[in-house]
Amino acid sequence: MVDLSRRRLMKTSVAAAVGAGAASSGVAAAADADTVGAPSARGSIKRFATTSLGAEVTGPFVFDDGTLLFSHQHPSRDNPGEFSRGGIGYVSGFDFRFDGSNDDFAELPIPTTNEQQSRVRVSDGEYVFLAQQEDEINGGAEQLGVPETPDGVPIDRFAGSRYSEPGYTPDCNQFIPTNEDGTEGLLYTNFETSPGNVTRIPISRTEDGEWEADLENAINLANTEPLRALQGTRINCAGELTPWGTMISSEEEYAHPTVSLTATVSDILEKGTGQGLRGxxxxxxxxxxxxxxxxxxxxxxxxxxxxxxxxxxxxxxSGVELLAYYNGAEPVDQRNFDEATAEPDANGTGAEAEGTNTTEPIGEGYPNPYRQGYHVDFRDPAADPPTPVKYYVMGRGAWEMADIVGDRRTVYETSDGDAKGIYKFVADELIDGYDDPMDLSGTLYAPKITNASAAKDRSPANVPLDIEWIELGHATNREVESWIAEYDGITQVDYLETHAETDWRDDLDAAIEEADREVIENGNRNYITDEEIVEWAEQYEERGPEDVDEELRKVPFLETRAAAKEIGASIEFNKAEGVDSVAGAGPGDFVYFGLAEYNDALSDDEGDLRMDRVDGGVVYRGQLKRDYDITRLEPVVVGFDGSDSTEVADQAPLNIDNVYVMNDGRVLCCEDADQLARSFKNDCMWVYQPNVMVDAGAVAVRNGTTGTLDVTASSLPAGFSGARVKLVVSDPEVASIESVSFPEEIALTKRAISDDGSTATLQVTDATETVGQGGRDVTLATLTVRGTGSGTADIDVTVQAMDDEDGDAIDAEGRAGLVVTGPPAVAGGNAPRDLDGDGDYADVNGNGRLDYADVTALFRNFDGDSVRLNKWAYDFNDNGQLDFDDVVDLYEEVN
Structure with a gap:
């Protein structure tokens, strides 16, 4: 592993207050639990649905009318009737109210009978299938979810290992309306198999509020030429509805690890063998x-x-051979396959025979591994066919899904599996703003957990994670595709002829063993080598990510996980699966991350994360800052322990996989469960209702001047009668509270400000019930703060009391605001200086002179709070905004 101690990245913001602890609310606590706070929820959580036996809850989607849709993935074949097949369905007779409250449904009891356990159950209404495995689509020419060869032969007719049955594993669902009122549109659905598939089904809402599918005009996108031209997809898992109205399908390429578990490639070179280490x-x-x-x-x-x-x-x-046949490779050793009928012959050892696979090498047409494992955007979604675009520049992984936030540039990604990680991509311009998506350019990042408390065997329920994002590299989509193309045309024959001395035609078994042993010891010379990965990391350490050799720039994009490990990123997140935020999420909104299990690399004695096990997993959330960055993850839903009793396990969440944020801020949490101590074997869908957040916002002011920030309540689903809130400035030498004002509609108010302006206590009462139920982002007060020095200060918020319209206590927590004055130090050390009194702080690093180091400091910290919140100090071209021309102007002033 390359030492990063000399290349620490500067933190760009002060830490916000943690707020209320992760006290249990709506989830029973286990008296004998090994891990404190497991289970618990920071808010309330209620069970809405259970699946049939064997089935996962996947692909949640909520229509604008509140109707819930989700997939019925890989159910037990022993379930009765329609519940024995994979499918896509919706809840008829129930709509979410979008008022932020879980009072719109009663909690679903656990299933206790065989009849309850063998079907899909919902709290209210009825689960109705729209489409299922084996349904005929496209005028009878295809079957739902089944890819075909270029000659039109269904892929399940061939011998070869299976990842899963075609059509059996529907996952992500995204609805794209085609009319203004959203009653007609196209339903895009992922199928988690190899070769992968995405279906497009026209659906519409009838006059009586039900939904129906037009299977006659549904298609498998895998069987369209544009997707086949990309060598198809593999293991299409979850996905994203983009801000520009398309569906992104994420390839969960579980086979991408170059090294196993927590090992690094440098471990292999140091050990001199890949035994025990290769993935x-x-x-x-x-x-x-x-x-x-x-x-x-x-x-x-x-x-x-x-x-x-x-x-x-x-x-x-598994399924790689079928991917080869999907792309037109000549099938090998299909001795009992009748090509005339595309069916197994009388010997029964062809298409449907279990376990039929051979070691006869596949030649021309074998797939390139570096063409799988990306996010695929289906542009022109209503076209026939739509245009798929793979975002190679966003890195390669076992992507569960991606979340594109409101700036349309920043993407948060989760890679599923042991020690896989979370990542971030930031585009140089709007992702949908490029005329040609292949010109998309941007920077790929991996996380570094920096707080020491995360490595002290504490409960993850009580420890937020502080994150610095480490740059892996910058490229364009076109550049990455060109690097991928270097590995086209490599076949199974190459594996043998490159790595074995024995001619495989003379002794196939001996050649395979020789090749295996050589690859285990020294790596696969057909693809990116161990030496290239480690050399990239060494150059990264010496020169930085921008200055590695041109031929090594490919490494972090094609070998994302291995590269991140080599430079010390925190790639310990286990089963990082769901990631989502409210549509159009902006600064102050939350992004939710689901870690289905919290064990193994997260709870061992190595790395940046060494916490207590929670086998039931943890859901984190991170608040978007002004630059759409996330610098802290806080736990909000914690699953139960493997040691917990059945009574606790039956009433608590387990292994939350997909997460989906509704437009009222509630979060659907879908299980892919291991059952553990539960009395039933069904997966559940839960609805998480966050606590009300009282937030003090952020403001930047010059030293000696004033600015205002609002104190707001995130939502008031049960209305509001009154509240008492205390606000404390963390550093009075930076800022002070000068005055407090209140909205006109809140008639009864009281305030008390300390003499030094460090503390304000507010009391407000909605005597006229003007705020009402369902209010969101309600302003309770406005603070006027004065800059008294240079630097940053938190405005810590404590909610001492808060009641709804019925007088019942509201579960609420404070979130710190931020005041930046001065402006504060950008590159560490001294605060910036205005050397000539013109209002521009050209001495960015505060060393008393103007030089090139100031230009570098501004450029490297351009997206940080210290710069973004003080644009007046760095607007060198005087156009009223921050842009890279300001960096150019400063450079010209230096020269």
Missing amino acids: ARPFWNRPNPTEIQSAVASYAEADEDFQSWYVQGYWAL
Whole structure:
């Protein structure tokens, strides 16, 4: 691992207050739990639905009318009737009210009978299928979810390992309206298999409020030429409805790990062997690649000097052969396959035979691993067919999904599996603003957890995570695709002929073993090598990400996880799955991250995260700052422990996978559960209602001048009768509270400000009930603050009391505001200076002189709060805004 101690990134904001602790509300606490706060919720959480046996809750989507839709993924074949097949359905007879309150439904009891456990149950209304596996679509020419070869043969007719049955695993759903009132549109649905698939189904709402599907005009996008031209997709998991009205499908390429679990590539080079360390990717083009795990075990059994290990992601190499056939490769060893009928022959060993697969190598047409594992945007969604665009520049991973926030430039990504991680991408311009999406350019980042408390064996329920984002690299989509193309045309034959001395035509078994052992020891020479990855990291350490050799720039984009590990990023997040925010999320809004399990790399004795286990997982949220950055993740929903009793387990969330933020701020939390101590084996959908947030906002002022910030309540679903709030300035030498005013509609008010302006206590009463139920972002008061020095100060908020219209206490917590004055130090050390009194703070690093270091400091911190909140100090071109021309003007002034 490359030491990052000399390249620490500057934190760009002060820490906000944690607010109220993660006290249980709506979730029972276990008296004998090993981990404090497991289970718990920072707010309330209620069960809305349970699936049938064997089925996951996936693909939640809520229409504008409040109707809930979700997928019924891989159910048990033993369930009765329609519940034995994968499908997509909606809840008839119930609509969410969008008032921010879980009072719009009663909690669904746990399923206790066989009848209850073998069907989909909802709190209110009825789950109705719109489309299911094996349904005929496209005028009878296709089956729902089933990819075909270029010749039109369904892919499940061929021998080869299966990731899952086609059509059996519907996941993400996104609805794109085609009329103004949103009653007609196109439903895009992912299918989690290999080759992957996305279906497009026209659906509409009838006059009586029900939804119906037009399967006659539905299509499998996998079978369209534009997607096949990209070599298709694999394991299409969750996705995103973009701000520009398209669907992004994320490829959960579980087979991408180059190294297993917490190992690094440099560990392999230091050890001199890949035994115990290699992941699945080096075996991508091995004949019958999924057999590598059993092969490793057999080599260890025959050779006492050989070390066996778990090859992370090997099982996800299943379906790679079918992906090859999907792309037109000649099928190998299909001896019992009748090409005339595309059916198994009488011997029964063709298409449908379980376990039929061979090690006969596939030649021309074998897929390139670096073309899988991306986010795919279906542009022109109503076109026939739509245009798929893979965002290669956003990195390669086992992407569960991506969340594009309101600036249309910043993307948060979650990569599913053990020690995979979360990532961030920031585009140089609006993602949808490029005339050609291949010109999309931007920077890829990995996280670094910086607070020491995250590595002290504490409960994740009580420890927020502070994040610095480490730049991995900058490129364009076109550049990354050109690097990927270098590996086109590599086949299973190349695996043998590159790595084995024995001619595979003479002795196939011997050649495979020789090739396996060589790849295990020294890596797969057909793809990016161990040496290239480590050399990239060493140059990164010495020169920075912008100045590595041109031929190594590909490494962080094609080997994202391995590269992030090499430079010390915190790639310990286990099963990072759901990520979502309210549509158009802006500064102050939350992005939610679901970690389905909190164990293994998160709870071991290594790395930046060493906390207590919560096998039931944790949902975090991060608040978007003014520059759409997230610098802290706080736990809001904590699952139960594996040691918890059945009574606790039955009433608490477990392994939350997909998360979906409704437009009233509530969050649908969908399980992919391991059951643990539960009395039932069904997955659940929960609805999380956050506590009311009382937020003091942010303001930037010059020293000696004043500015205002609003104290607001995020939502008041049950109305509002009154509140008492205390506000404290964390550093009175930076700012002070000068006065407080109140909105006219809140008639009864009281205020008390300390003599030094460090504290204000407010009391407000809505005597006329003007605020009313369902209010959102309600202003309670406005503070006038004065800058008294240079720097930053939190406005800490404590909600001492808050009641609804019925006099019942509202669960509320404070969120710190921020005052920036001066302006504050940009690059650490001294505050900036205005050397000539013209109002421009050209001495950015505050060293008393104007030089090139000031230009560098401004450029490197251009998106940070210290600059963004003080644009008046750095608007060198006097156009009233911050832009990169300000950096140019400062450079010209220096020269």
